[in-house]
Each structure stands twice: as C-alpha cells, then as structure tokens.
Amino acid sequence: MELHDLAKDGIVSAAEAAQIGIGPSDLRRLRRLGSVTRLIRGWYAVHPPNADRPPWEGVDHFDTERRRHSLLTLALIRSFDGRAVASHQSALVLHDVPLWKSDLSTAHLCRVRDDHSRHRPxxxxxxxxxxxxxxxxRGYLTVPVAQAVVQVGLVPSRPGHCPFPLETLVAADAALRRGLATPEELDAAVRAHGRHPGITAVRQLLKHADGRHESVGETRLAHTLRVLGYRFTPQVWVQAEGRRWRADFELDDEPVVIEFDGMAKYSGDLVNPTADQLRAALATEKWREDRLRDAGREVTRFVWAEADDLRLVRSRVDAAILRARRRVRF
Structure with missing residues (x-):
C-alpha cells in the first residue's frame, strides 16, 4: 500500500503513515520531493503520482488559496476528532461559497461543547x-452556512486588519443564490451574534442581501450603487430581435443598463479560454449592447478594479443618464 492509497480527501496523518511503515524521516524525504506537504503537526496532504498537480495547487492564486485552506481545515477537523467543527470562512470554503477578502492563511473552527477559545499557528x-x-x-461537520456568513464579517480580513463586514454581504448573496441559506436563517444568525462587536454593520448590510447577484463583483458594484443613492433592479430580462437575455442591473428611474464585466462572463465554464473563444464572447456582448441602444437604453460597464470607485461609478452612470435623457429630448 502506498501513502496516497491511505489518504482520505488527500490527507493522511503521521500515525496512519506509520501503520504502513512510513516514519518521520520518510515523511521529511517525501516533503523534499514535493510528494507531501505538511498542513499542521502530524498531518500531511499527499500528491498522488497520477495527478496533474498536487491537491494544494490550483489553476490560479485564488484557487490555490482556497485549496490550501480547505486541506488545512479538514486536517484540523480530523485532528480534533469530533470536538470541533468548521466555522467562519473555513465553513464557507467547505461549502464552496465565494469570498473576497477573507484571511485564508488561518482556519477557523468552533468547539462542539465548551466555551473556551484557543489560538494556535x-x-x-x-x-x-x-x-x-x-x-x-465532503461529509465534514460545519456550523450552518447562515452562521458562517455572519461570522465572516466579524473577524479581521487579514492579520492585523479590522473586520470587513462587506464580506458577509458577499457570502450572503452567494448563499441565497445557491439555496444554502434563507433570509430567515440569516436573521436568526444575526440575533445569535447580537452582542458581538461589529454586528451592527453586519446587520445593516444584510438588509440588502440578494441572491440575484451572480458574482462577487456584482455584489460589490451593487453596494457601490446603493451608497451613491441609485435605485436599481438586478438581473433584468431584456429582449431584442427575437433574443432574450439578462442585464446585470437596470436603473429603476432611467433607461440605463449597468453591466459588470468579469472574465467569467466571457469564459463561461472554460478554465483557459482561447483567444477565439474570448473574441466570440466579446462580439456577443457588443451585439447585445448595440441592441439595447437601439431599444432606447444606454449602457455603461465596469470591471473588477472599478466596482468600488465611488467617483468613477457616479461619473459613468450619470453620463449614461444624461445620454438617455438627450435621446428622449431629441
């Protein structure tokens, strides 16, 4: 039996490895070879020989962070042997809920029975x-998703930083969209954390939780639009020349469509889209935008780096409103 045959969910303990004759010196050698990586003391992730890449490496930086965090969390859950469950961002990663700024270098767990906290590397x-x-x-225990959604906005986003309440809204939109939490469950989770510092900001943001937002970028852009005072509806169905599709946002008081342009919109489910595939997707977007203008709407777009820029968003949206009004006037 090989070490990777013994691994469960890509993870094996030193005690389990010893049962097939692999001791501490062997594990150190395998670490140097890149066949295993140490997660916590006594627990390792294993790279199967037939895998394209180790389980701790993803297709990009964000995927790698999530994979490593998932492995770390699973190792900790198994090491506590039923005495702790995943919580906060660790629970959300295990439920495949998107995050934005959460600290994935540290795993979070809740004890099952007592009220003691503990910090370890x-x-x-x-x-x-x-x-x-x-x-x-994967079959591991976590706090309910609604609890984790609230928790994630109450802890520092990075070591040495303050909590980042908007992360709760990012997670809430995704959880609602995927049916992993309900508004009632989110309300109950807020009440359960009613004495926690920072809960007021989390409570206010959750009033706007909306499962119609389809990405982290759309949640961020929607938050910016609300802060600026615009009234809008997300995921509006539009139709032109016999074709029907959804626009990310449309202002309630003006014929203005607002789109968030993430690369996923153009690549679909493709991990590494070709140049031809991207050009075809962009051409489709251009056709849709032209048809919207033909139908009397104005269109403005934002990319990831622009979604939180209050001055830029106001400038572009106001310019689109002005163009729409000029159309009506002339």
Missing amino acids: SALLHPAFGGDPVLCP
Whole structure:
C-alpha cells in the first residue's frame, strides 16, 4: 500500500503513515520531493503520482488559496476528532461559497461543547456556537452556512486588519443564490451574534442581501450603487430581435443598463479560454449592447478594479443618464 492509497480527501496523518511503515524521516524525504506537504503537526496532504498537480495547487492564486485552506481545515477537523467543527470562512470554503477578502492563511473552527477559545499557528478555535452543525458536501461537520456568513464579517480580513463586514454581504448573496441559506436563517444568525462587536454593520448590510447577484463583483458594484443613492433592479430580462437575455442591473428611474464585466462572463465554464473563444464572447456582448441602444437604453460597464470607485461609478452612470435623457429630448 502506498501513502496516497491511505489518504482520505488527500490527507493522511503521521500515525496512519506509520501503520504502513512510513516514519518521520520518510515523511521529511517525501516533503523534499514535493510528494507531501505538511498542513499542521502530524498531518500531511499527499500528491498522488497520477495527478496533474498536487491537491494544494490550483489553476490560479485564488484557487490555490482556497485549496490550501480547505486541506488545512479538514486536517484540523480530523485532528480534533469530533470536538470541533468548521466555522467562519473555513465553513464557507467547505461549502464552496465565494469570498473576497477573507484571511485564508488561518482556519477557523468552533468547539462542539465548551466555551473556551484557543489560538494556535494557522488555526483559531472559537467557543461552541450553540446550534446543530451541518454536513458540507465532503461529509465534514460545519456550523450552518447562515452562521458562517455572519461570522465572516466579524473577524479581521487579514492579520492585523479590522473586520470587513462587506464580506458577509458577499457570502450572503452567494448563499441565497445557491439555496444554502434563507433570509430567515440569516436573521436568526444575526440575533445569535447580537452582542458581538461589529454586528451592527453586519446587520445593516444584510438588509440588502440578494441572491440575484451572480458574482462577487456584482455584489460589490451593487453596494457601490446603493451608497451613491441609485435605485436599481438586478438581473433584468431584456429582449431584442427575437433574443432574450439578462442585464446585470437596470436603473429603476432611467433607461440605463449597468453591466459588470468579469472574465467569467466571457469564459463561461472554460478554465483557459482561447483567444477565439474570448473574441466570440466579446462580439456577443457588443451585439447585445448595440441592441439595447437601439431599444432606447444606454449602457455603461465596469470591471473588477472599478466596482468600488465611488467617483468613477457616479461619473459613468450619470453620463449614461444624461445620454438617455438627450435621446428622449431629441
């Protein structure tokens, strides 16, 4: 039996490795060869020989961070042997809920029974959350998704930083869209954390949670539009020349469509789209934009780096409103 045959979800303990004759010196050698990587003391992730890449490496930086965090969290859950469950961003990663600025260098868990907290390298153990855990798709226990959604906005986004409440809204939109939480469950989770510092900001943001937003970028852009005072509806169906599609946002008081241009919109499910595929997708977007203008709407677009720029968003949206009004006048 090989070490990778022994691994569960890509993870093996030193004690399990010893059962097939692989001791500490062998594990150190395998680490140097890149066949295993140490997650926490006594727990390792294993690179199967037939895999294209190790389980701790993703297709890009963000995917790599999530994969490594997932492995770290699973190792910790197994090491606590039923005494702790995944919480905060760790629970959301295991449920495949998108995040934006969460610290994925540290795993978060909640104790099952007692109220003691503990901090150790790469892990933060919180007191029991007072509810029943749920199973993530891999079969590991976590706090309910609604609880994790609220929790993630109450902890620092990065070491040494302040909490980032908007992360709760990012996670809430995704959880609602995927049916992993309900508005009622989110309300109950807010009440459960009612005495926690920072809950006021989280509560205010969750009033705007909307499962119609289809990406982190759309959640961010919607938040910016609200801060600027625009009234809008997300995912509006539009039709032209016998074809029907959805626009990301349309202003309620003006014939202006607002689109968020993430690369996923153009690449679809493709990991590495070809230049021809991207050109075809962009041509389709251009056709849609032209048809919207033919139908009397104005269109303005934003990319990832622009979604939080208040001055830029106001400038472009106001310019689109002015163009739309000029159309009506002339």
